[in-house]
Amino acid sequence: MKRLLATVGVTAATVLALTSCNSGSNQSAPASGSAAVSQAAGSGTLVVFAAASLQQTFDKLGAQFHAEHPAITVKFSYGGSSGLVTQLGQGAPADVFASADTANMDKATSQHLVSGTPVDFARNTLTIVTAPGNPKGIKTFRDLDRQGVSVVVCAQPVPCGSATEKVEKTTGVTLHPVSEEDDVTSVLTKVRTGQADAGLVYTTDAKGAGSAVTAVNFPEAGKAVNTYPIATLAGAKNPTAAKEFVAFITGTEGQAALAAAGFAKP
Structure with missing residues (x-):
């Protein structure tokens, strides 16, 4: 037992x-x-190539995105959209591309650099910026070609340069700039530092500069509105985070921040 x-x-x-x-x-x-x-939910480093005109807004959104996705570190590279496409084509590592026009996104797509279908997320329009108080008394686009007025613009391959060219064709006015810059931020800097009397930038750049410049809107700008698309990239090393970021920019929070900065809806 x-x-x-x-x-x-x-x-x-x-x-x-x-x-x-x-x-x-x-x-x-x-x-x-x-x-x-x-x-x-995504983790690691996210590299975003974005148009220079997005810098102020994307820096803020990047911080907000990181706060909501603490495991993801966002790094931005800003510049003229055409130059960014060239860098991507040469093998520069990035996860997301945000262009200031559809033409440069189309270039990236034709080179098989883009994964999936780009999404339009904002629109932007040109405006004239001058020194505070508009000392040259510029009132119209035609005034930019007036004798004694030095003007700076974006180079043609850059979206703001292409938009400027469209306005020139619409108005029949051919500008004679003292400088053609690789991105819109450089144009704004030239005006702010007194190297030019006036420049053509986006309305969002003028708004972001505050009292450092005076903005002069002109009706012909409505004929050259740029649409901004964003896309994940085929060579993305962090595709999960890239998709999260694109969804964030095109979502409620991203759209609210863009609207506050002066961007129009796509």
């Missing part, structure tokens, strides 16, 4: 041990599931 009880005791202990092990395995499953969810 003693031997029988001992055998039963050992068997019961074995069953309890096995039950305990199985119970421990079940408890660890949620932790594994949580890790999977965290990984799906």
Whole structure:
């Protein structure tokens, strides 16, 4: 009888041990599931190539995106959209491309640099900026070609340069700029530092500059509105985070920030 009880005791202990092990395995499953969810939400470094006119707004949105996705570190590279496409074509590593016009996004797409279909997320329009108070008394686009007025514009391959060319054709006015810049930020800088009397930039750049410049709107700008598309890139090293960022920019928070900066809806 003693031997029988001992055998039963050992068997019961074995069953309890096995039950305990199985119970421990079940408890660890949620932790594994949580890790999977965290990984799906994105992590690591996200590299975004974006048009120079987006810098102020994207810097703010990047900080907001990081606050909501602390495992993702966002790094931006700003410049003229045409130059960014050239860099991407030469193998520059990036996860997202945001262009200031559809033409340069089309170039990126034709070179098979883009993954999926680009999404339009904003529109922007040209305006004239001058020194504070508009000392040259510029009132129209035609005034930019007036004798004694030095004007700076974007180079033609850059979206703001292409828009300027469209306005020239619309108005029949051919400008004679003292400088053609690689991006709209450089145009704004030339005016702010007194190197030119006036420049053609986007309305958002003028708004962002505040009292450092005076903006002069002109009706012909409506004939040269630029649409901004954004896309994940085929060579993205962090495609999950890239998709999260594109969704963020095209979502409620991103659109609200862009509208506050003066961008129009796409």
